[in-house]
Amino acid sequence: MSSLAPTTTSDGTIHLATVKQRRLKLPIVLVAMTALLALLFLTAPRSGTSTFRLGDPASSIALPDVGIPTGPTSWIVLLFVAALAAWAFWDAWSYRRVQLWLPVVFSVLAVFAFLVWAAAGGRVPVTGLLAGAISLSVPLVFGALGGVIGERVGVVNVAIEGQLLLGAFSAALLSSITGNPFVGLIGAMIGGVLVAFVLAAFAIKYLVEQVIVGVVLNVLVTGLTGFLYGALLVPNENELNSPIRFTRLEIPLLSEIPIIGPVLFNQTFIVYLMFVTVAVVAWGLYRTRWGLRLRAVGEHPQAADTVGINVNRLRFWNVSLAGAIAGIGGAYFTLVSVPQFGKEMTAGLGFIALAAVIFGRWDPIRAALAALLFGFATNLQNLLTVLKTPIPSEFMLMLPYVVTILAVAGFAGQIRGPAASGKPYIKG
Template sequence: MSGIAAPAAGEALAPVVVRVRHLKASVTLGIVTVLLGALFLLAPRDGWTTYRLSTADALIPIGEVSIPTAPFTWGVLAVLAALTAWAIADAWAYRRTSAWLSIAYGVLALFGFLTWAGSGGLVPVVSLLSGALSISVPIVFGALGGVIGERVGVVNVAIEGQLLLGAFSAALLSSITGSPFVGLLGAMVGGVLVSLVLAVFSIKYLVEQVIVSVVLNVLVTGLTGFLFGILLVPNELELNRPATFDRLPIPGLVEIPVIGPVLFNQTFLVYFMYVAVAIVAWGLYRTRWGLRVRAVGEHPQAADTVGIRVNPTRFWNVNLAGALAGAGGAYFTLVSVPQFNEEMTGGLGYIALAAVIFGRWDPVRATLAALLFGFATNLQNLLSVLGTPIPSQFMLMLPYVVTILAVAGFVGQSRGPAASGKPYIKG
C-alpha cells in the first residue's frame, strides 16, 4: 500500500518551506515601462529641455541645464527596461524587489517623463519642489493623524472632515482676531471636534468606525457649506478675510543651492510640520507614550493586563490625531487661499489615508508618501503650463493615478496594527 511513511518515534519532522513569488512590484514596473514607451513612441518630441536649478535672486546661482529630449528619453527608457528585467528576475528567484531599485526606477521615470514633457520649454526645479512641499502640508498632517489613530486601534477615515472643519475654523477665528496663530489654534480645535464624535461613537458605543467616519465627512461637508452660505457670504469682509502666515526664510540655510529655497523659505505651518513629524516619529518608538499606543493598537488585552487603560488611551490619542489633522486644514485658509470656500479640501483627506497605508503606518514613511502625492499634484499644474500634449482630463487624474499605483502596485501585502478597527470590551 503506497503512502507517506510515518516518522519514527523521536524523529523530528522536517520543516516545510513555502516560497512565494512577489510579483506586484515587477508587474507595476513593467506596466509603467510599457506606458512610457508607448508615450515616447506615439508622441515623439524633439528639441531641448531646459532645467532651471536656482531662482533669480539666489546667492549662489547655478544657472540652467539643457538636455536633448529624444536621445535622453530613449536612453532613460532603456535603463528602465533593464531595471524592470532585474525586478522580474528577483521575483522569479523568490526575492523581494529591493527598495533602492524601486526608488531609482521612480526617479529615472520621473526625470525621463519631465524631459519629454518639457521639450522646448523651461522646467523650474526649485518652484516645482517648493510648490510640491507646500501642497503636501495638509496631506502630511492628515497622515500623521491617521498613523496615530490606527496605531492606537481606531481607523480614522474622517481626516477629510477634520481638514475641512479645520479650514473653516481657521478662516473664521483668524478673520475675527487678525492673528493666524489664533486661526491655527481654532483649526486644531475644529479637528478635535470631529475626532471627539468619532471617539465617542466608536469607542464608547462600539459603532463601526469606518461608517462613523464616512458619516462625519458628509456631515462636516454639509455643515460647513451651510455656515458658509448663511454666515461667511453675507459677512465676507468681516468673517472670511483671515490674516495669513508669511514666508519666513531661515538665514544661511535658505542659500543652500536647490534645496535651500525649497525647505527653508516656507511659512510657519511648514516648519511646524517638520517639528510634528520629528516628534511623532521619535515619540512613537522612543517614549512610554509610544509604547502604550502601539501596545493598545496591537494587543489591547495584553496591554490591559499590565495596567494600561485601553479605551481612555484610545480616546485621548484619537483626539490628538484630530488636532494634527485640523492643523493641516489651516493650510488652506491661512496659506494657500486667504478665504474659506465650500469643499476646498478636494479629497486630500482620502489621499492622506492612502499615504498612511503606503507608509505602512509609520510617520516618516507616511510623510514621504504624502510628499510624493503632493509632488504629483504640483506636477499636474506644471504640465499644464508647459503645454504637454496630454489631455487636461488625464492630467487632472495624475495625483490619483499615482496614489493607486503606489498603494496597489508597491505596498503589496501589508499588515496594519492587529487591533485597528476592533472595539475593545473589557473583561
C-alpha cells in the same frame, strides 16, 4: 520569499516545510510603467531641447540653466528604467525580496525621463516644482500623521477629510475675528479635535463600525461647513472670511543653498511646524513610553489591559490628538494657501492622506514621504499644463489619483496594518 506550511507524513507526523512564494506584484507594476513610458515616447515623439532651470530668482547664488536633447535623453534614461524593471522581475522570480532602493531609483529615473519628454522646447523650474510639491503636500502630511496615530492606537480614522475641512473653516473664522493667524491655528486644532471626539465617542464607547462613522462625519462636516459658509461667511466676508495669513520666514544662510534652500528654508510657520511634527511623532512613537503604550494597544489590547493600561481611555485621547494634528493641515488651506474659506475646499485630500498612511505602512516618516509623493504628482499636473504637453487635460487631472492607486496597489506590496485596528475593545 518563503513561509512555513504544515505537512503531514504517512505516519501522521506533522512537520513544517518551507514553501517559497514569488512576489510579482511590484515587478509587474514596474514593467507596466516602463511599457507605458515607451508607448508614450513612440506615439508622441518630441524633439528639441529640454531645459531645466536650477537657479532661483530670489537667490543670491546663480546657477545656469541646463539644456539636454529631448529625444536621445528620454530613450537613454528609459533603457535604465527598463533594466531596473527587469532586475526587479528577476529578483522576484528567483524568490528574492526586491530591495527598497530599486523602486525608489526606478521612480526617480522614470519621472526624469517623463519630464525630459514633457519639457521639449520648454523649461522646467526645478526649484518651483519642488516648492510647489512641498506646499501641496502639507495638508496631506498632517492628515497622514493623524491617520497613523489613530490606526496605531486601534481606531481607523476615515474622518481625516472632515478634520481638515472643519480645521480650515475654524482657522479662517477665528483668524478673521482676531486678526491673529496663531489664534486661527489653535482654532483649527480645536475643530479637528471636535470631529475626532465624535469619532472616538461612537467608535470606542458605543462600538459603532468605525469606517461608517468616519464616512458619516465627513458628510456631516461637509454639509455643516457648506451651510455656515453660505449663511455666515458670505454675508460677512470682510469681517468673518478675511483671515490674516502666515508670512514666509526666511532662515538666513540656509535659504541661500541652491535648489533646496528656497524649498525648505523659506517657508511659513506651518511648514516648519510640519517638519518638527513629523520628527516628534516618529521619535515619540518608537522611543517613548507613550509610543510603546500606543503601539501595544493597537496590536494587542488584551495584553495591554493586563498590565494596567486603560485601553479605551488611551485610544480616546490619542484619537483626539490625531484630530488636532489633522486640524493643523486644514489650517494650511486658509492661513497660507488660499486667502479665504470656500465650500468643500479640501477636495477629497483627506482620503489621499488615508492612502498615504497605507502606502507608508503606518509609519510617520514613510507616510510623510508618501504624502510628498502625492503632492509632487499634483504639482506635476500643473506643470504639464504650462508646458502644453500633448497629454489630454482629463488625464492630467487624473494624474494624482493614478499615482495614488499605483503606489498603494503596486509599491506598497503585501502589508499588514496594526492587528487591532478597527476592532473595538470590550474589557473582560
